[in-house]
Amino acid sequence: MTDAPYSVAFDRASVHFSGSDAPALERLSLHVEPGELLAIVGASGSGKSTLLRCVNRLVELSDGCVAIDGRDVRTFELGPLRQSIGYAIQGVGLFAHLTVAENLALVPETLGWTRERTNARIDELLAAVRLDPPTYRSRRPRELSGGQSQRVGIARALVAHPRLLLLDEPFGAVDPILRPHLQSELLAVLREARTTTLFVTHDVDEALLLGNRIAVMRDGRLQAIGSPRALLEAPPDAFTAELLCGDELLHRYRRARLDEREGRR
Amino acid sequence: MISAILAHIALCAIAVGVAATIAIPSALVLAERPRAERGVSALLGALYTVPSLALLAVLVRFVGLGDTSVEIALVAYALYAIFRSTVVGVRAIPVEQREVAAALGLPPWSRRLRVELPSAMPAILSGLRIATLGSIALATLGGYVGGSGLGSILFTGFALQNRAMLLEGALGVVALALASEGAFRLLEMRRGRSPSVGVVGAFPKR
Ligand SMILES: Nc1ncnc2c1ncn2[C@@H]1O[C@H](COP(=O)(O)OP(=O)(O)OP(=O)(O)O)[C@@H](O)[C@H]1O
Ligand SMILES: [Mg+2]
Numbered sequence: 161m162t163d164a165p166y167s168v169a170f171d172r173a174s175v176h177f178s179g180s181d182a183p184a185l186e187r188l189s190l191h192v193e194p195g196e197l198l199a200i201v202g203a204s205g206s207g208k209s210t211l212l213r214c215v216n217r218l219v220e221l222s223d224g225c226v227a228i229d230g231r232d233v234r235t236f237e238l239g240p241l242r243q244s245i246g247y248a249i250q251g252v253g254l255f256a257h258l259t260v261a262e263n264l265a266l267v268p269e270t271l272g273w274t275r276e277r278t279n280a281r282i283d284e285l286l287a288a289v290r291l292d293p294p295t296y297r298s299r300r301p302r303e304l305s306g307g308q309s310q311r312v313g314i315a316r317a318l319v320a321h322p323r324l325l326l327l328d329e330p331f332g333a334v335d336p337i338l339r340p341h342l343q344s345e346l347l348a349v350l351r352e353a354r355t356t357t358l359f360v361t362h363d364v365d366e367a368l369l370l371g372n373r374i375a376v377m378r379d380g381r382l383q384a385i386g387s388p389r390a391l392l393e394a395p396p397d398a399f400t401a402e403l404l405c406g407d408e409l410l411h412r413y414r415r416a417r418l419d420e421r422e423g424r425r
Numbered sequence: 426m427i428s429a430i431l432a433h434i435a436l437c438a439i440a441v442g443v444a445a446t447i448a449i450p451s452a453l454v455l456a457e458r459p460r461a462e463r464g465v466s467a468l469l470g471a472l473y474t475v476p477s478l479a480l481l482a483v484l485v486r487f488v489g490l491g492d493t494s495v496e497i498a499l500v501a502y503a504l505y506a507i508f509r510s511t512v513v514g515v516r517a518i519p520v521e522q523r524e525v526a527a528a529l530g531l532p533p534w535s536r537r538l539r540v541e542l543p544s545a546m547p548a549i550l551s552g553l554r555i556a557t558l559g560s561i562a563l564a565t566l567g568g569y570v571g572g573s574g575l576g577s578i579l580f581t582g583f584a585l586q587n588r589a590m591l592l593e594g595a596l597g598v599v600a601l602a603l604a605s606e607g608a609f610r611l612l613e614m615r616r617g618r619s620p621s622v623g624v625v626g627a628f629p630k631r
Binding site: 216218238239240241242243244245247249251253255256257258266267269270 | 530532535543546
């Protein structure tokens with residue numbers, strides 16, 4: 161729990177999948193500070209998921225390097241590395257044959273936690289993602305809605321106090337009414353957990369709300385990166401402007417919301 | 426008669442149990458190593474196609490008359506179905522589920538036992554079902570080499586030209602086969618009804 165959050169550095173990282181000519185990631189360089197929440201946006205197929213998956217080595221780089229705390233991820237022992245990184249895969253990925261609690265307990269079991277500690281942590285996280293623990297602990301994934309499953313997926317990523325979180329569109333199936341609640345809950349959990357987070361989303365407002373910085377991906381390249389304010393006030397290129405600012409009205413609205421968010425702090 | 430039925434059940438249960446203990450763990454490991462798996466499958470397949478009487482004859486030469494020879498033959502034949510069904514079951518696990526198991530960083534045996542084994546269970550059950558049925562049929566041949574079980578009644582009946590004994594043995598085997606089928610049906614139905622089966626359903630794409 162006292163483990164410090166990881167820093168993550170991409171250094172000219174490239175990924176070429178066999179069978180496709182265009183690289184999924186092309187000479188991408190990027191540094192994420194410990195404790196930072198980096199929101200990643202971009203069109204479908206622009207390499208957002210691939211970027212996350214290079215960090216926990218579900219995808220191996222064709223070229224370049226990804227480092228955690230300054231150390232090449234390829235030099236870590238794979239099991240412990242992955243146990244220290246929370247990952248919520250795009251599209252949930254709960255194990256159907258396990259209950260909600262059993263899904264959450266997999267990594268704590270591996271780490272040798274006591275049953276009491278595991279159970280307490282599970283209840284804490286279920287409550288944080290707004291699932292009543294007594295009701296949902298023993299449910300099977302089949303008995304959950306898509307949005308509920310996603311929330312269990314987020315809880316599972318958080319359960320073992322990860323030093324780095326990789327969240328791939330974690331709120332994709334959550335309804336717009338519950339979404340803001342979960343976003344603020346997530347912020348609270350993250351603030352308390354003091355973890356570094358890479359957060360992929362299609363929702364620009366979500367990125368503006370949650371991110372310390374926003375990375376804009378386009379065709380496997382990093383198109384732009386900066387604080388929400390910097391990118392909104394002065395988008396460095398037309399693509400970023402169109403994606404983040406939208407039309408005149410939307411731009412004004414987003415800047416006003418950003419003012420409000422920063423005023424609140 | 427009762428003692429022959431019990432002996433028959435024991436022969437088959439031990440054979441399937443031993444074969445499963447060997448085949449399932451090796452299949453879980455070899456499912457990740459396609460080349461080694463192909464080799465083992467070919468070997469077990471070759472063993473499976475050896476005519477049973479020939480195999481028993483060889484075994485009797487080295488092990489002697491009696492149940493031990495029968496038991497070894499039964500295990501040899503049961504291995505193939507159980508091994509293959511486990512490999513197929515593991516390979517059929519959806520790629521997202523494999524990735525999640527990998528991303529959690531579970532140690533290999535924890536991943537195999539907690540994730541792969543339960544996910545492959547429907548396929549493994551069908552392999553066990555076939556292996557059990559095969560054993561029940563094959564174990565009758567044990568009567569030929571001095572084994573116990575219903576085969577002893579059958580072969581004695583055959584030698585004495587005693588139709589009642591023949592009928593008794595044959596009906597016993599059929600009854601056992603039906604009982605085994607019924608038991609496996611029940612088992613599969615129970616799994617089918619519980620929401621724990623159905624790997625695909627847990628991965629709604631967004
Ligand atoms: N395992 C793979 N094999 C081959 N190509 C792949 C593989 N995974 C991703 N790709 C390709 O790499 C590119 C980037 O994919 P990626 O999943 O990173 O996109 P994304 O930005 O996450 O998209 P989305 O918003 O739709 O989730 C796409 O063109 C995709 O087709
Ligand atoms: Mg994606």
